Amino acid sequence: MREQATIRAVTSIDVARLAGVSQSAVSRAFSPDASISSRTRQKVLAAAASLGYRPNRIPAIMLSGRSYMVGVVIGGLENPFYATALERLATALRENGLQVLLMHVHDALTLDSALDQLLSYRIDAVVTSLAIGSKTVARALSQLHIPVVCFNSSLVGPWISTVNSNNHGAGAVAARRMAAHGVARPVWLAGPAKNAASRARGEGFRQGLREAGLPATALTRLQGDDTYDSGYEAITTLHRQGIRPHGIFSSNDMMACGAIDALRERMGLRCPHDVIIMGYDNIPQAAWRSYDLTSFDQHTDLMVTRAMELLDEALLAKGTPLSRTHVVDAQLIERGSTAITD
Amino acid sequence: MREQATIRAVTSIDVARLAGVSQSAVSRAFSPDASISSRTRQKVLAAAASLGYRPNRIPAIMLSGRSYMVGVVIGGLENPFYATALERLATALRENGLQVLLMHVHDALTLDSALDQLLSYRIDAVVTSLAIGSKTVARALSQLHIPVVCFNSSLVGPWISTVNSNNHGAGAVAARRMAAHGVARPVWLAGPAKNAASRARGEGFRQGLREAGLPATALTRLQGDDTYDSGYEAITTLHRQGIRPHGIFSSNDMMACGAIDALRERMGLRCPHDVIIMGYDNIPQAAWRSYDLTSFDQHTDLMVTRAMELLDEALLAKGTPLSRTHVVDAQLIERGSTAITD
The missing domain is CATH 3.40.50.2300 (Response regulator)
Incomplete structure (x- = not known):
């Protein structure tokens, strides 16, 4: 295949000739780490462009590892x-x-x-x-x-x-927000156990609540799997148990969006009037008007x-x-x- | 770096010796297209796994292109x-x-x-x-x-x-839906002009409307750029012009979600009671309860x-x-x- 492609026939020798430099200069011009003057590199790149030459990295990989x-x-x-x-x-x-x-x-x-x-x-x-x-x-x-x-x-x-x-620190910030809003029985919507970031957010949240003077028994823990559907289902379960939430910290925005929809559809609750909610990740959908979700941006x-x-x-x-x-x-x-x- | 890593020291010769096959059989076992019996391949893979051997594709790339x-x-x-x-x-x-x-x-x-x-x-x-x-x-x-x-x-x-x-065909399907819902003045929310798929959807939509007996002048065309924000803004503009839409076909779901939010927030209109809307792509958010958006799935x-x-x-x-x-x-x-x- 390669042999028939005329564009392939151009070699570094052709480029060196046109640029008036050595073949090794051509090679160096295409190596990210190589020492070469910017003037020589420019000459080589111009010649390569006019000839349609494209360097082959494979030999260099073989030699250098x-x-x-x-x-x-x-x-x-x-x-x-x-x-x-x-x-x-x-x-x-x-x-x-x-x-x-x-x-x-x-x-x-x-x-x-x-x-x-x-x-x-x-x-x-x-x-x-x-x-x-x-x-x-x-x-x-x-x-x-x-x-x-x-x-x-x-x-x-x-x-x-x-x-x-800073998952742990953000969890603590979320807890202080809950306390500032006077939420007495906050809900933690956790991601899957294998998700280390989710675990750290949950631990930071619990510690922050303790520091705000809330007893550990005040916290309701819901289990999600980081998807929208799992957030929706978690709130549906809460509804069946007859628990009305006032403040929710969700381990990610996807679950928070599902939670917001379930709060409205299943329980007739609106954010922030009836319940406040915070997510994590600041995904584009957090800014969508149907959700208008407060969230932690990871930068x-x-x-x-x-x-x-x-x-x-x-x-x-x-x-x-x-x-x-x-x-x-x-x-x-x-x-x-x-x-x-x- | 490579030299110091003991795991790298294992060569195809070691694998061949342990598996009791030739070095060329080891090479063939790791080549997707090579002819080799599945029994021999299994022996080679087992030996390679036990030695921690990983084939190096680079020489083969050099030789075969x-x-x-x-x-x-x-x-x-x-x-x-x-x-x-x-x-x-x-x-x-x-x-x-x-x-x-x-x-x-x-x-x-x-x-x-x-x-x-x-x-x-x-x-x-x-x-x-x-x-x-x-x-x-x-x-x-x-x-x-x-x-x-x-x-x-x-x-x-x-x-x-x-x-x-089948962008053109789907556009025509959308047009027939509009007609079936009795939408007399449909709206086409277009993606950017450079997007060929969007152009084809719009052409199919227009042709379908013609075939349903709607004059070309019945169609309102809004320009978006495939983002949620552009869908929201397009509807806001429509509102300022005093036009109340009854049916919208959006070139993608992102813009449709923005349109739904603007219809509700700016014009107080609900889907499907006041206006019907269709999108394209069937993204996960189309199934989110705040949007519940009819959409074309591209498979x-x-x-x-x-x-x-x-x-x-x-x-x-x-x-x-x-x-x-x-x-x-x-x-x-x-x-x-x-x-x-x-």
């Missing part, structure tokens, strides 16, 4: 938060001269074979936002012997660094920047395992769902 | 439709032994440099869902001399195949299957440009926003 590809392991894109985070991450990696080898996995079981496939391409590192926190996964990732950067994860191990939202832009810094540091440490944790404060974005009403 | 990587060029993941489509596509490619080299681009300008980078990794093909339909882009893609598969695109050219939703699962077939065919045709178009019928998912009321 560096592919400039990063394995990005994702799941759960039905949550707009992860979709936006992926866009930001892909853009940041590209701006840093790295390519994204994407792997979409459903659970820890498929993660293992996914990693095998990624490694056969000699990826430089792995970045993942998977809410998979088992020790088996941590061990598997550490055994890759390449830098791993996780978002909102409780994974620890050599080679593994994490960038986390994914800042989290991605921190991840790139960790990646840089880990790649520079060549062969030495690095384990760092960055925590980024979440910002409460106040909307109608917690507005003070008289 | 095939990388088994497909460049996936995306944008606009803030629309849940594209996020879901990407998940399905990534899963399907992986099931077909192909890896996703992801490129996120914002517009046609960044597409060109994105393609250069992807090509330097010797990708086998490109798949894209970008709503970029310019002739410049078509020419750039054709000049890659590798198979290109586009979703919902009007791009034509050698090497370019497309999988499209992305089927579209992805068709794309994989086109890709297979194009890769088998080695070096011969292939141009095919598949059209997949959209299915109207009826919800509350078009329910018949008395």
Whole structure:
């Protein structure tokens, strides 16, 4: 296939000739880390563009062992938060001269074979936002012997660094809000147990409530699975139990949207007049007028920047395992769902 | 870095020795297209697993020119439709032994440099869902001399195949619905002009209205940009002009959700009692109770299957440009926003 494509026939020798430089200068012009004057690089790039030349990275990968590809392991894109985070991450990696080898996995079981496939391409590192926190996964990732950067994860191990939202701190902020609104019996709508971020939000919320003088027995805990439907069902269950909520902190916005709809449809309750509610992630739908949901913004832009810094540091440490944790404060974005009403 | 990682020290020779097969059998066991008995492959995989061996694809890419990587060029993941489509596509490619080299681009300008980078990794093909339909882009893609598969695109050219939703046909279905509901002055909420799928939906809608006996002057056209906010603003503008809509067909669900919220907040109108509305994409939010939106489902699962077939065919045709178009019928998912009321 390649042989017949005339565009492929142009080689670095042709480019070197046209640019009036050496073949090695052409090679350096296309290497992100190579030492070359910007004037020479410009000459090479101009000549390459006019000839339709495209460098082949494969030989360089073979020689150097560096592919400039990063394995990005994702799941759960039905949550707009992860979709936006992926866009930001892909853009940041590209701006840093790295390519994204994407792997979409459903659970820890498929993660293992996914990693095998990624490694056969000699990826430089792995970045993942998977809410998979088992020790088996941590061990598997550490055994890759390449830098791993996780978002909102409780994974620890050599080679593994994490960038986390200040989930615990935000939970405490949510608790203080509840107290300020005079909510005596708050509801915590939890995400799945395997989600470390959700666990931390719940712990911060409980601690904040204690500090505000509320007894542990005042808290109602509902179990969701991070989906809209599970938020809707949790409130429906509450309704069947005859419990009328006054304040809800939801582990994510998707469940909060489901909760708001169930509050209105099942119980005839309106936010914020009858019940206040707060979510997490600040997804676009939180700002949609039907929800108008107060939510914690994780600052994914800042989290991605921190991840790139960790990646840089880990790649520079060549062969030495690095384990760092960055925590980024979440910002409460106040909307109608917690507005003070008289 | 690689040298210090003990896991890397295992070679195909070690695996061959443990499995009691030749080194070439080990290589074939890890090549998707290679001829090898399933018994031998099993022996090799078991030995590889016990030794922690991971094959290196890079030498094979150098020799064969095939990388088994497909460049996936995306944008606009803030629309849940594209996020879901990407998940399905990534899963399907992986099931077909192909890896996703992801490129996120914002517009046609960044597409060109994105393609250069992807090509330097010797990708086998490109798949894209970008709503970029310019002739410049078509020419750039054709000049890659590798198979290109586009979703919902009007791009034509050698090497370019497309999988499209039956946008025109769905538009006509929407028009018949309007007529059946007795809507005399329907509203078309259009996506951006560069979006070929939106143009086709609008043309089908207009043709369907004509066939239902409605004059062209009966149609009100609103311009959106595929976002929730643009749907909200379009209805706000309509309100300022003193026009009260009775039936709306929106080019996508995001704009329809914005329209529903503006109808309620700005005009005090409810769906379906005062106005019926239909969207396109069947995103998860269409089923959320605040919207309960009737929408056309594109059957992305089927579209992805068709794309994989086109890709297979194009890769088998080695070096011969292939141009095919598949059209997949959209299915109207009826919800509350078009329910018949008395």
